[in-house]
Amino acid sequence: MKLVAEILATFNEIDSHLTSIYNAAINANDSAAQQAIADKRVLTENAFFVLLWGQLENEINDRVGKMIAAGNSESKFETRRLFYNLDLDRMKFEDRLALVADKHAGPGSAWKKAITYYSLRNNIAHGNSDRSGVSFLTVVPDFYDIQSKLIS
Numbered sequence: 001m002k003l004v005a006e007i008l009a010t011f012n013e014i015d016s017h018l019t020s021i022y023n024a025a026i027n028a029n030d031s032a033a034q035q036a037i038a039d040k041r042v043l044t045e046n047a048f049f050v051l052l053w054g055q056l057e058n059e060i061n062d063r064v065g066k067m068i069a070a071g072n073s074e075s076k077f078e079t080r081r082l083f084y085n086l087d088l089d090r091m092k093f094e095d096r097l098a099l100v101a102d103k104h105a106g107p108g109s110a111w112k113k114a115i116t117y118y119s120l121r122n123n124i125a126h127g128n129s130d131r132s133g134v135s136f137l138t139v140v141p142d143f144y145d146i147q148s149k150l151i152s
Helices: 005-027 033-074 077-083 092-099 110-125 136-149
Strands: none
Touching: 005 033, 005 136, 033 077, 033 092, 033 110, 033 136, 092 110, 110 136
C-alpha cells in the first residue's frame, strides 16, 4: 500500500477545500449550494475509496504472485504441482484473497472485511452506489488492519 499516504494527503486537501465552500454556503444560507457540495463530498469519498481499494488489491496480488512463484519453484513435485494451474491474472478476486486470508475466520476477519469492501468497491466503480457514500477516513485504518492480517 505504497501510495496510501499520498492518497490520504490529497483527500484531506480536497476535503478541506470542500468544507470551506460548504461553510460559506451555510453562512450564505444557500441550501442548493450546500446540497451540491454535499453531493461532491460523497463523490470525492467514493473516488478516493476506489483509489485506496486499488492499493489493497495490489498488496493482495503481490502476496499471491510471490506465493505462486515460490510454489512453482519448489523442488518437490508434490508441492510444485499444486501451483501449476494458478494464474494470478485469471483468478477471481475471491480466489486470490482465499490464498492470503482465512475464508472461514468469521466476522471481523481480514477475509470478511475485504469481501465486504470489495462488494462496495464494485458498486461504486460500476455506478451502482446508493450515493450514501463511504467514510474514507474510517476505511484507511480498516485497510491497514486487513493488510496486517494477510499471510505471505
